[in-house]
Amino acid sequence: MQFRTLQDIVRLCEERQCSIAELMIVEQVKETGVSREQVVEQMTSYYEVMKEAVHRGIHEDTVSRSSLTGGDARRVYDYLNGGETAAGSHSTRAMSYALAVSEVNASMGRIIATPTAGSCGIIPGVFVSTQERFSWSDEQMVLGLFAAGAIGYVIANNSSISGAEGGCQAEVGSAIGMAAGAVVELRDGTPQQAMHAVGLALKNTLGLICDPVAGLVEIPCIVRNGLGAVNALAAADMALAGVRSAIPSDEVVDVMLQVGRTMPSEHRETARGGLAQTPTGRKITEELRRRRENQGS
Amino acid sequence: MRFKNVFNIIGPSMVGPSSSHTAGAARLGRAARQLLGELPEHADIILYGSFAETYWGHGTDLALVGGLLDYSTDDPRLPDAAEIADEQGMTIQFEKGSGNYPHPNFVRLRLKCGEQQAELAGASIGGGNIEIHELNGFDVKGSGQYPTLVVEHMDSKGVLADITRTLSEGELNIGFMDVDRKSRSGEAMTLIELDGIPSAAVLKQIEALTHVTRAVVIDLD
Numbered sequence: 001m002q003f004r005t006l007q008d009i010v011r012l013c014e015e016r017q018c019s020i021a022e023l024m025i026v027e028q029v030k031e032t033g034v035s036r037e038q039v040v041e042q043m044t045s046y047y048e049v050m051k052e053a054v055h056r057g058i059h060e061d062t063v064s065r066s067s068l069t070g071g072d073a074r075r076v077y078d079y080l081n082g083g084e085t086a087a088g089s090h091s092t093r094a095m096s097y098a099l100a101v102s103e104v105n106a107s108m109g110r111i112i113a114t115p116t117a118g119s120c121g122i123i124p125g126v127f128v129s130t131q132e133r134f135s136w137s138d139e140q141m142v143l144g145l146f147a148a149g150a151i152g153y154v155i156a157n158n159s160s161i162s163g164a165e166g167g168c169q170a171e172v173g174s175a176i177g178m179a180a181g182a183v184v185e186l187r188d189g190t191p192q193q194a195m196h197a198v199g200l201a202l203k204n205t206l207g208l209i210c211d212p213v214a215g216l217v218e219i220p221c222i223v224r225n226g227l228g229a230v231n232a233l234a235a236a237d238m239a240l241a242g243v244r245s246a247i248p249s250d251e252v253v254d255v256m257l258q259v260g261r262t263m264p265s266e267h268r269e270t271a272r273g274g275l276a277q278t279p280t281g282r283k284i285t286e287e288l289r290r291r292r293e294n295q296g297s
Numbered sequence: 298m299r300f301k302n303v304f305n306i307i308g309p310s311m312v313g314p315s316s317s318h319t320a321g322a323a324r325l326g327r328a329a330r331q332l333l334g335e336l337p338e339h340a341d342i343i344l345y346g347s348f349a350e351t352y353w354g355h356g357t358d359l360a361l362v363g364g365l366l367d368y369s370t371d372d373p374r375l376p377d378a379a380e381i382a383d384e385q386g387m388t389i390q391f392e393k394g395s396g397n398y399p400h401p402n403f404v405r406l407r408l409k410c411g412e413q414q415a416e417l418a419g420a421s422i423g424g425g426n427i428e429i430h431e432l433n434g435f436d437v438k439g440s441g442q443y444p445t446l447v448v449e450h451m452d453s454k455g456v457l458a459d460i461t462r463t464l465s466e467g468e469l470n471i472g473f474m475d476v477d478r479k480s481r482s483g484e485a486m487t488l489i490e491l492d493g494i495p496s497a498a499v500l501k502q503i504e505a506l507t508h509v510t511r512a513v514v515i516d517l518d
Contacts, residue, residue: 001298028303042304049310049371064314065376066354105313108356108376115306116424117316123307145307152306157298161306162423164317164401178306215351217314271351292353 001027005250006154006195013191020181020191021143024150043142043149046112050101050124053111057100064106066288069218073100076226090133091230098125098229102222115152115161118168118210118217119175121225123148126179126232130186140186147185148178151198158250159257163210163269166260172224173205173256179232180239189240199245199252201235206252207259209267211274214285220275309425310371317402318348318355321421323375324441324517326364329406331515332432332447333415337408340365340389345398345405348421361404362389369517370425399430435477435486443472443490445515446500451508452478452485459506460487467499 003009012023029036058077063070076096085092102121105111114123131141155174160166177198184194213219245252266273275281300306311320342361344352352358363378374381382389400420408415418431429439432447439445450456464471470492478485494516503512
């Protein structure tokens, strides 16, 4: 790839007079030797999976194997259809869709890791809800996914997208930044504005720990996906309004890595700290262990 | 750069809930099955570290068995893999491993079908990516990211030259290779990651080479 930093993306887009999505597609074709048609086709098939997951999570009962979670997406969706919501209907819709995909994931349904399975709800939640709202075509949404991918590529290589390495900020935080930047581009913002959105979003999740109860991608992961979708929309709006990330977004990405490195291992996906070790978190873990032993599996 | 392209970030397409504990596990199971070359009659699966502690809630067990059925990471049958394997007459024994292991998500699979046996040890390193550590007792490393040719042969002068020449004549480019032998002039294995999938004809030519005992392809895409 010709870019390593978010600022490289802005510079190359300005030089080539192209969108972030176009830059990502051209660089992907160069890197892999796979044709443009095939690259776009693969991303299109991924967007189909995302839409299916939203639909399933909203319209079917999803219960996780542990039976700890499920049904929250439908709760929020029904609440949304019952009248005015506190966050406004658009944000609430994005939230319900993000919860839907995360619940499908927890129930062993099919999803796209964006960038991971633990954070797989945020991008579909934001994308599918904004597509409905602004009547964007699937082609536009697929371009949006390439823009999100370019941002994620920089974060993953300069910082981390793994909860075990960098805590939840690396998974949910990265997904929020990717979604926020992509929405800016879809709303005709400039690449520079998109990168500000990334910085603004990441600042809000810096330090977020990965503390899954019983080590499962359920509590609190699913709820964080729902709230993450709302944050992504908010960060996109800030950037589109002209708010800049006073700390350059690349520096925010770098500091996310430093914060992740100084996080104790208890807070990096080991379930040895945080919510996993609250009295209730421990009780749930113990109950699951007992149930499993009784099942003899 | 640890992540090479956009589909390492958006992707893989997978059955949940965890890219490391589910998608990676499915790929490890599938690699073992392809090493065996057919549906196993029996599998011993030994789980280590986080795999052993949290496999149940992540469906790691189902994903591994799905892999043994040759399912991809996004095959909708993965959650039902245990029942399907049972229907197909496969018996599976899960165990918790003890002793040292090189990665928090580590598994060893021992497969049997008639006289044929296969053994794979490997790790799930995140985002659905895997690392092969050991095949049939040979210390060979592989990523599973490319079509992988596994050749069992005798340690002898010119064998590798014969294999690579055959691949070159088959228009196949080598990206990575690893060789291990049990003893000088004894049994050996070569793992070769390729940019393309070897045809049945190329595989046959390699198996026909002097000193080569067996050649199989592991292709996880």
